[in-house]
Structure formats: C-alpha cells, structure tokens
Amino acid sequence: MSTLEQIDSYIEANLERWFGELGQLCAVPSVAAQNRGIAECAQLVHELLVARGLSSEIVPTAGNPVVLAEGAGRSGRRLLFYNHYDVQPAEPLELWESPAFELARRGDQLFARGVADDKGEFISRLAAIDAVQAITGGLPCGVTFLVEGEEEISSPNLPGFIAENAERLKADACLWEFGTVNYEGAPVLFLGLRGICYVEFSVKTAEIDAHSGLAGSIFPNAAWRLTWALNSIKGPDGRVRIPGFYDNIVPPTARDLDLLTALPDESEKYRQTYGVTSFLNGMSGGPEFRREEVFVPTCTICGLDSGYQGPGSKTVLPAQAKAKMDFRLVPDQDPEDIVAKLRKHLQAEGFGDVEVTYLGGGRAARTDPDDPFIQMVIRKASEVYDKPTQVWPMVGGSGPNYPFTHHLKVPIATVGSGYPGAQAHAPNENMRIPDFVRTVKHLARIVLGMGGN
Numbered sequence: 476m477s478t479l480e481q482i483d484s485y486i487e488a489n490l491e492r493w494f495g496e497l498g499q500l501c502a503v504p505s506v507a508a509q510n511r512g513i514a515e516c517a518q519l520v521h522e523l524l525v526a527r528g529l530s531s532e533i534v535p536t537a538g539n540p541v542v543l544a545e546g547a548g549r550s551g552r553r554l555l556f557y558n559h560y561d562v563q564p565a566e567p568l569e570l571w572e573s574p575a576f577e578l579a580r581r582g583d584q585l586f587a588r589g590v591a592d593d594k595g596e597f598i599s600r601l602a603a604i605d606a607v608q609a610i611t612g613g614l615p616c617g618v619t620f621l622v623e624g625e626e627e628i629s630s631p632n633l634p635g636f637i638a639e640n641a642e643r644l645k646a647d648a649c650l651w652e653f654g655t656v657n658y659e660g661a662p663v664l665f666l667g668l669r670g671i672c673y674v675e676f677s678v679k680t681a682e683i684d685a686h687s688g689l690a691g692s693i694f695p696n697a698a699w700r701l702t703w704a705l706n707s708i709k710g711p712d713g714r715v716r717i718p719g720f721y722d723n724i725v726p727p728t729a730r731d732l733d734l735l736t737a738l739p740d741e742s743e744k745y746r747q748t749y750g751v752t753s754f755l756n757g758m759s760g761g762p763e764f765r766r767e768e769v770f771v772p773t774c775t776i777c778g779l780d781s782g783y784q785g786p787g788s789k790t791v792l793p794a795q796a797k798a799k800m801d802f803r804l805v806p807d808q809d810p811e812d813i814v815a816k817l818r819k820h821l822q823a824e825g826f827g828d829v830e831v832t833y834l835g836g837g838r839a840a841r842t843d844p845d846d847p848f849i850q851m852v853i854r855k856a857s858e859v860y861d862k863p864t865q866v867w868p869m870v871g872g873s874g875p876n877y878p879f880t881h882h883l884k885v886p887i888a889t890v891g892s893g894y895p896g897a898q899a900h901a902p903n904e905n906m907r908i909p910d911f912v913r914t915v916k917h918l919a920r921i922v923l924g925m926g927g928n
C-alpha cells in the first residue's frame with residue numbers, strides 16, 4: 476500500500492477512538508456566554524493535545540484561557556491550526572431530540588452542541604495528526620494549535636493574544652476553525668471574511684413615559700428622535716449616508732470577480748429558504764448579486780425597541796428608545812474609524828442626544844486565491860472529493876481572521892466537516908460522519924503537503 480492508502484485506512488479504522496474523544500469534549504458544556512465549563516474544557520483540550528506528543532500550555536487571558544500547543548516537524552515549515560473550545564448556548568433545550576451535551580449517533584450523523592462548531596473540527600485536526608504520525612513516524616512540518624475559548628462571544632481577547640504572541644505563533648500557513656461542503660457536496664474555500672462594527676443607539680427624552688394626550692404636542696418623543704437619527708444613516712437607495720463611510724474601500728479585483736462569476740447562483744435558494752419575494756434594488760441573482768452580497772459594506776438595523784408593543788393600544792409617549800445596528804465591513808474599512816464617523820455624522824445632523832455605544836468589531840481580511848498554500852489545499856481536495864473546490868474570494872460573515880493575516884501574515888484556508896444542514900448554533904447541531912472522514916483525509920494530505928509531499 477502507498478503511504479496515502481495506509482493513511483486512509485488508518486483513518487477509517489480509528490473513527491471510534493476519535494468519536495470517543497469527541498464525546499468527552501461535547502460532554503463539557505463550555506458555553507462562553509453563560510460562563511460554564513470553560514476551565515474544564517480548556518483542561519481537556521490541553522490533555523488531548525499532550526496525548527499527541529505536543530507541548531501544550533493553558534495560557535490565561537483577560538477572559539477565557541487559550542490552549543496553545545506546538546510540535547516539531549521534519550521540515551522547517553509550520554502549519555497553524557485555529558480552533559475554539561467554547562460553544563453557543565444549547566437553549567431551547569426542548570427542541571433537541573437527544574440531550575444537547577451528550578454525543579448521540581443516529582444513522583451516519585453525530586449530534587451534540589459543539590459537534591460541528593467547533594469540537595468536531597478540532598478532533599478532525601487531531602485525527603489527521605494521529606494518522607500522519609502513525610504512518611510516517613512523525614510530522615513532516617511543525618504544527619501549532621491555537622484553541623481559544625471566546626469565539627462564540629466575538630473573540631474579544633484574541634487579537635491582543637495574537638499580537639502579543641506573534642513570534643511564538645509564527646507559521647507558514649493557517650487552517651481556519653471551520654470548513655464546509657455546499658449543497659451539492661463540493662468543498663468550499665472561503666478566502667475572506669467581512670469585518671464588523673456593532674453599535675447600540677440609545678435616546679432618552681424624559682425620566683418617565685408620558686400620557687400621549689398630555690405630552691404629544693409639547694414633549695420630545697424618544698422613538699421619533701431615534702427614527703429620524705436612523706433615517707439619516709441610510710436611505711432607501713441602500714447607500715450609507717455617513718460622510719467618509721466608503722472612503723477606504725479596496726474594490727474587488729478582476730480575479731475576484733471571475734471567482735464570483737464561477738460560483739453557482741443560489742438566489743433561488745435564498746428566496747425559498749427565507750420566503751423573500753424580491754432582493755434589494757431589484758437584483759435577481761448573477762455576478763452582480765454576488766458582488767453586492769460580499770464586496771459591499773452593509774448597515775443593518777438588528778433590533779429596535781421603544782414604547783408599548785403589547786396587544787391593543789396604549790396611548791403613551793416613550794421616554795426612551797434603543798436600537799442595535801451592525802455594519803459588515805470590507806477591506807480596508809476600520810470599525811473604530813466607522814464609529815468615529817458615525818458619531819460625528821449624528822452630531823452634525825442634530826442628533827447629539829442619540830448616544831452611540833460601540834459593542835465591538837473587527838476588520839475584514841482576505842487571503843490571495845493564488846497563494847501557493849491555497850493552490851495546494853485545492854489540489855489535495857481533488858484527491859478526496861469528487862467535486863471541484865468552490866473558491867469564494869470573500870464571504871458575507873465575519874470572524875477574527877484579520878489579526879492572523881495582519882500580525883502573522885499567514886494565508887488562511889477553510890477546511891472542515893460542515894454542511895448546510897449542520898444546524899450550528901441551533902438545536903440538533905450535527906455532523907455527518909462521511910464528511911468527517913473526508914475532512915481528516917484532506918487535512919492529512921495538507922499536513923504532508925506542507926512537508927513538500
């Protein structure tokens with residue numbers, strides 16, 4: 476048998492052992508938002524890494540600890556794995572078909588909170604290391620694992636951790652915490668994530684709500700103040716009206732647009748899944764739709780709250796109004812610069828009474844589709860998947876990839892066992908075993924590829 480054949484049969488023969496470890500991990504309810512199970516889960520991750528012969532350390536941060544592990548390889552090259560051990564809350568518990576923190580197997584699927592996001596992905600990386608070490612007697616490249624515990628609460632301490640430990644985290648390439656196949660089973664590479672800027676607005680016009688008959692003609696109304704302020708931020712044409720908002724945008728290249736054009740048109744799927752009858756500005760799928768979807772920054776009202784919302788009528792003039800808003804940013808917009816421009820804009824428009832609280836954010840970042848590491852990941856995928864890799868130059872969502880590309884200057888590939896039905900963050904989160912097997916085989920080939928094989 477060739478080395479690859481031996482690796483593949485090793486992977487197929489050892490699944491139960493890895494699912495046992497996955498079961499242990501999923502049994503720890505490491506819900507960052509509820510501050511549960513964090514120390515216990517970090518300890519377990521540390522032990523799983525040590526069991527691979529890696530030197531591992533639980534590093535405290537201002538928030539949840541990071542588990543950092545390193546192993547030497549035959550070549551001078553180094554691969555960095557980024558994963559997280561925290562999970563989303565499991566509620567609503569009654570919608571789970573089996574207990575959320577017990578790994579359950581039904582058919583060829585595994586179910587538990589975290590099985591897809593991100594504990595299953597973490598185990599798939601350990602499995603690939605196991606297979607390569609068992610068959611080749613060592614590692615062809617150095618490996619570093621960075622496993623954080625705050626991904627599901629926006630990784631507040633990760634950028635600082637990476638900046639402080641940049642020397643120690645030095646690597647030639649990075650594998651991201653997630654990866655997926657699409658509806659048709661083709662592997663998908665996301666080469667960029669948008670940035671985000673999240674703000675909360677608050678207006679207070681009086682100490683208490685008032686009778687609208689008494690106050691309607693003579694009191695300011697917090698709900699109107701907020702509505703007018705929001706109206707000044709974005710118009711019905713979709714353009715953001717904050718001066719300078721679009722200043723630092725780097726437009727997509729011809730290569731980016733070619734990649735977008737090669738992607739399947741999924742507009743009809745969106746229509747069906749979400750029940751939307753039309754898209755903004757009369758768009759109807761196609762390359763222009765894709766470009767708008769990922770390369771144009773957004774301004775979204777995520778929540779609005781003021782006055783009476785119960786049944787029937789209540790004639791009240793609200794003293795307070797609140798809204799939440801996120802901006803999805805594209806390279807090279809900077810969230811803190813956007814907040815500063817937003818505050819200045821509201822002031823200039825006469826809305827100095829609208830308080831803006833910055834709840835957090837991060838910049839967009841991208842990896843070059845022609846980077847040799849990315850090309851290697853695509854080549855190796857073709858040995859495992861029967862459909863060609865779909866390359867997304869950018870995707871609409873956000874994640875903490877900027878500190879990796881900025882401080883570590885690594886190309887980042889998204890390789891993993893996700894699929895559109897994984898129900899990450901929702902009840903009955905699951906992973907399909909055949910996806911796991913293909914991911915481990917792909918990862919093992921990438922590890923070999925880093926060593927020049």
Ligand SMILES: [Zn+2]
Nearest residue numbers: 592627899900
């Ligand atoms: Zn998640």
